[in-house]
Amino acid sequence: MNLPHRRLSGENAHHLASDIGLLLLRLAVGAVFIAHGWGDASQAGGAGANVANYRDAGIPLPELSAWFGAYMQLIGGIVVLFGALTRLIGGGFAVVMAGALIFVHRGEPLVMGQDGSGSGFAFIMLAASLALLGTGGGRFSVDRVFAGGQTRSGRSARIGATR
Template identity: 75%
Template structure:
């Protein structure tokens, strides 16, 4: 159900609003992932310095997972911001956040506590990654320049279709 009738808010305006929303989501999500990945990748000892933490959390293949997590966040965050390989990057970021939820934040409350524990942030980033995986970058992303596709919504049944279609 639309909040505004279709005749008041045309399809072009709704698509523009959706694509603008995706752009804002991409910038926020990408910036957060870049900040986290940059911190992990540039710390003393590089991303491998986190392998002990990954091992302690029970994350499989901690030496590999630490590097994957750091660089997936850093490079994936950059890709998401510009809208390049958005679905692929979002899938990788969703994997990183699923690991964080399963191994690091499992059993923690949704709201962050004073000691910094809490699963809400990881859950939000997981959900945002899944949203971008499902939608892609929108029209304001590099992906569109390479695919040449223009997203066109399917008209609702009965609107603009001959009877019996």
């Protein structure tokens, strides 16, 4: 009788730790983007109030970019908390953060200065966005549910599952 064992083998423990790490990354990234998107979307005039700032920074299509940035962060943040459309949203976040680095924080040091300038925040959020784009949401995500519970290696996502 070949019963599946429930203890974590080295490989299963590694995958579990990676998936917990992706869950924590998604929760942190989602929360930060929600906060920033909410600030832009809920201000007087909504995201449209940022059009002049986007234009002054040289951001292309400021009338569209201001709205895209605000709602990509707000709605994308909510969606990524659940691990839905994680790669797509990670790509959208990466576009927003690359734009911030190129147009807003170009030439600024990584460390925040006394005047609030600094590119470190945008840099780390770009890196986190690219990580989600590259890895997806992990085992504990809506994406995984719709993928049929398959792990990156194509095996069942259950811990200790037999091959």
